[in-house]
Amino acid sequence: MAMRACVAVMSVLVAAAGLVCAKDPAPAKGTPSIWQRQTLTNNWLGLGEQMERYGVTLGLSATHVCQLNLNGGLATHRRSGRYAGSYDLEVEADLAKAVGLRGGKVYALIEGSWSEGLSASSIGNLFAVNDDAAGNRSIDVTELWYEQALFGDRLRIRAGKVDLTGGFECRGCPVSFDGNAFANDETTQFSNTALVNNPAIPFPDNGLGVMVHLEPLEGWYLSAAVADAQSSAAETGFRTAFHGEDRFFSILETGLAPRIPLGGRTLQGAYRAGFWYDPQPKDRLNGRGAKRDDVGFYLSFDQVLFKEKADQDDAQGLGAFLRYGLAHSDVNEVKTFWSFGAQYRGLIPSRDDDVLGIGFATGRLARRAGYDRSYESVLEVYYSARITGWLTLTPSLQYVWNPGAVRGVGDAFVVGFRVQMAL
Numbered sequence: 001m002a003m004r005a006c007v008a009v010m011s012v013l014v015a016a017a018g019l020v021c022a023k024d025p026a027p028a029k030g031t032p033s034i035w036q037r038q039t040l041t042n043n044w045l046g047l048g049e050q051m052e053r054y055g056v057t058l059g060l061s062a063t064h065v066c067q068l069n070l071n072g073g074l075a076t077h078r079r080s081g082r083y084a085g086s087y088d089l090e091v092e093a094d095l096a097k098a099v100g101l102r103g104g105k106v107y108a109l110i111e112g113s114w115s116e117g118l119s120a121s122s123i124g125n126l127f128a129v130n131d132d133a134a135g136n137r138s139i140d141v142t143e144l145w146y147e148q149a150l151f152g153d154r155l156r157i158r159a160g161k162v163d164l165t166g167g168f169e170c171r172g173c174p175v176s177f178d179g180n181a182f183a184n185d186e187t188t189q190f191s192n193t194a195l196v197n198n199p200a201i202p203f204p205d206n207g208l209g210v211m212v213h214l215e216p217l218e219g220w221y222l223s224a225a226v227a228d229a230q231s232s233a234a235e236t237g238f239r240t241a242f243h244g245e246d247r248f249f250s251i252l253e254t255g256l257a258p259r260i261p262l263g264g265r266t267l268q269g270a271y272r273a274g275f276w277y278d279p280q281p282k283d284r285l286n287g288r289g290a291k292r293d294d295v296g297f298y299l300s301f302d303q304v305l306f307k308e309k310a311d312q313d314d315a316q317g318l319g320a321f322l323r324y325g326l327a328h329s330d331v332n333e334v335k336t337f338w339s340f341g342a343q344y345r346g347l348i349p350s351r352d353d354d355v356l357g358i359g360f361a362t363g364r365l366a367r368r369a370g371y372d373r374s375y376e377s378v379l380e381v382y383y384s385a386r387i388t389g390w391l392t393l394t395p396s397l398q399y400v401w402n403p404g405a406v407r408g409v410g411d412a413f414v415v416g417f418r419v420q421m422a423l
Contacts, residue, residue, distance in 0.1 A: 038389035039422045055097030059090040060423040063187045065117075065130050065416060072410030073123035073403050081122065084115035084133040088187075103149035109163075111142045111233075123412045125403040126334075126363065126376050127194035130416070131186035142206045142233045158211040161237055164204070164225055164251060165197050168213040171257040173270040173302070176213060176223030178203075178253075181270060181302040182321045182343040183359055187420055189343075191396055192380050194361035198298050200325025200337040202278055204249045207231020208241040223253045229280050251276040265310050269303035282331040285368035296327040308346060316346035321359075329366035336364040353386035371405035394418040 032042065039059075043049055048058055064085040069076050088111055095104030117133025119125050145160030156168060165184075167176040174184055178198050183189060186196045193199065209227025216222070228241040229249040253274035260267040275297055281290040300323050307317035320342045329335040341359030346352040362377035382396035398414040 035388050040390045041423055053097075055094035057090075057092045057094075060087065061187070062087045062421045062423060063132055064419040064421075065132060065191065066418075067118045067130060067191075067414055067416040069118060069122040069412055069414050071413040073125070073400070073412035074409065075122050078121045081115055081118040081120065081133070084113070084117050084130055086111060086113035086132050086134060086187075103153070105147045105149075107143060107145055107147070108141065109143035110139060111137070112139050113137050118414065123400060123403050123414070124406065124409055125378075125400050125412065126405065127192055127199060127361065127378055127400075129378075129398050129400070129414050130191050131193040131196045132191070137234065140234050141236075154215050156213045158213075160208070161206060162209045162211055162225070162227060163206045164209070164211070164227055164249075168211075168221075168223060170215060170221045170255070170270065171219055171259070171268065173257045173268065175221060175255055175257070175270060175272055176211075176253040177201075177225065177251050177274060178298060178300050178323075179270070179272065180300050180321050180323065181268075182319050182357065183302075183323070183339070183341060187418075188384065188392065188394075189355075189357060190341075190359050190380050190382065191416060191418065192359075192361070192378050192398055194337075194363065194378055195339060195341070195359045195380055198300070198323050198325040198337055198339075199363055200296060200327045200332070200334045201251075201276055201298055202249075202294070202296075202327075202332070204229050205231045206233040207235075208237035209248075219257045219259070221255060221257070224251070226250050229278060245280075247280050249276070249278050265307045266312055267304040267307065270301070272300045274298050274300075284330050285333070285366055285370075286330075291328075291331050294328055294331055296325065296332070298326070299324040316352055318342065318344050323361075329368065333366055333369040333371075334363040335366045338362060351385070355382075355384040357382050357384070365405055372407035373402040373405035375402060376405050377401040390422040392420040394420070 066083050091108045093106040095101035113134040114136050115133055116135050117128055117130040119128040143161055143163050145158050145162050147156060147158040149156045164177050167179050173181055178201060183195050190196060204227055207228035209225055211225040213223045226248050228237055229247040230240040231237050253272055255272035257270045278294040279292060281292045282294060283290050302321040304317060304319045323339045325337040327335055339361035343355055343357045345355050347356050348354060358381045360379050362375055364375050365371050379399045382394050384392055384394045386392050396416045400412040403409050403412050
């Protein structure tokens with residue numbers, strides 16, 4: 001069984017490599033062919049362009065992930081969770097175009113997914129190998145908020161059902177909260193949870209909240225947010241936010257987004273530092289009562305190290321990232337966390353939009369949590385091949401040390417293949 005799985009996986013990887021090395025078809029005249037389109041439906045057969053004139057942008061994408069555990073973990077033969085997928089329907093309204101309200105914006109995100117992924121059934125690890133696997137959900141409105149920009153976009157206020165990890169941008173860089181240019185999106189970058197966001201930060205699920213982003217000076221920002229600590233992305237949020245205990249998670253972040261001139265090129269970076277506060281009572285890991293007012297600290301850095309071209313808008317080149325997190329070991333299983341890695345865009349000539357990424361992450365576990373091992377670590381390597389404007393194929397490899405930090409469970413080796421489509 002394992003040999004057949006290996007052969008099947010290698011066949012997929014070889015096929016993907018063939019597509020990667022193939023040259024794009026010649027540009028078509030008039031209506032773009034399926035190979036020149038940015039979306040499969042050519043922006044909803046042209047309807048999208050009509051909607052954009054009135055300030056409404058509509059986007060639909062689908063992600064399909066197939067993963068196999070070839071060695072170690074809990075089991076290598078179980079089929080549950082090998083295939084997972086999701087869809088994202090985004091609607092954004094620019095209210096300046098729509099109704100003349102300058103600086104106003106409304107955003108909605110509707111999501112659905114299938115499968116819990118491979119981690120629980122076959123690996124047993126703490127940091128899931130597929131962060132996009134969200135269980136069997138047909139349709140959830142996971143974000144719905146209004147944003148107002150003031151003082152020439154120096155100040156932005158967002159309120160509604162929010163995703164704290166979605167955050168804002170500074171000089172085009174994803175910043176607050178715990179953003180990262182090279183390790184922040186499970187549909188286009190790394191798949192492992194530990195290389196998407198910092199697991200030492202107990203982010204609440206998407207829920208009602210208020211976020212504020214201020215840029216007093218060009219390249220320097222301050223952000224703060226308060227959100228429902230007991231939220232659920234599957235609910236509206238009114239029940240948990242305004243009834244019962246009414247507890248709110250708070251987070252504060254500041255950072256710099258410098259542009260470093262070097263050799264006639266401008267190298268963009270982003271350096272973030274943040275604090276979080278969670279007022280919920282949490283059971284102490286030693287079993288002796290509960291603790292309130294949990295706090296923690298984190299860092300997230302990324303920096304472009306080399307650019308192939310001087311054009312500021314050209315992203316070909318090498319970048320690196322680093323994350324760190326610190327949480328109270330009385331109530332948090334992951335007491336310290338760090339990760340680092342690199343990304344190269346356009347490594348293969350004529351494949352300017354392809355991305356090679358490698359990342360390593362480790363979580364140090366609290367002794368009082370009762371684990372047999374003191375840490376879990378993961379190494380992930382992926383190659384994102386842009387086949388067309390609407391289709392991206394990404395083979396990946398993951399190696400997990402100490403899955404679940406349990407003695408007797410061997411290190412796991414996971415191969416995966418992701419298909420991302422813009423419809």
